[in-house]
Amino acid sequence: MPALSSENRLLDALKVSRMTLAVAEGCTGGTLAKRLSDVPSAQGIMVGSLVTRSAQLRIRLLGLPRETVRTHGLASAPCAEEMAIGIRKIMHADIGLSTTGHDAKNPAVYVGIATPLRSFSFKFTPDPDATEEQIKDLAASKAFLRLYREITGDTK
Secondary structure (H helix, E strand, O other), X not given: OOOOOHHHXXXXXXXXXXXXXXXXXXXXXXXXXXXXXXXXXXXXXXXXXXXXXXXXXXXXXXXXXHHHHHHHOOOXXXXXXXXXXXXXXXXXXXXXXXXXXXXXXXXOEEEEEEOOOOEEEEEEOOOOOOOHHHHHHHHHHHHHHXXXXXXXXXXX
16 A cells, blocks of 8 residues: 555545645745645645735735744744744634745745744755755745644655
């Protein structure tokens, strides 16, 4: 039996927990939403998504504080966390998941997670030889796995 994809594992955990998910993406440009929505069981679990590349949209739609943008920039851990908090709030979801980063000045990708109990972010730096598609897929897989672990308490 083949191993479940990271999005399947995450959606199964969300279903068991009776939790909904909303996604805000920057650098991944819709990759998280596509991978999640390609799984038939996502219906009723993933409530919505936004792809917001500009500061203005993130401020207006996600409620990203202007001070966060001024102080840390769009490609930052605080921005990722605020995006996850914002998408969770506006979509009335139990959990918000976000991505930002990977620009000309900063090759790192930041993932934000907001749950009913806490919000946080983490960063990873992709291989410099990776293609944009590889970076997007890697970011999605890392985001799904970390959120899965947060929901289930699985440390493996």
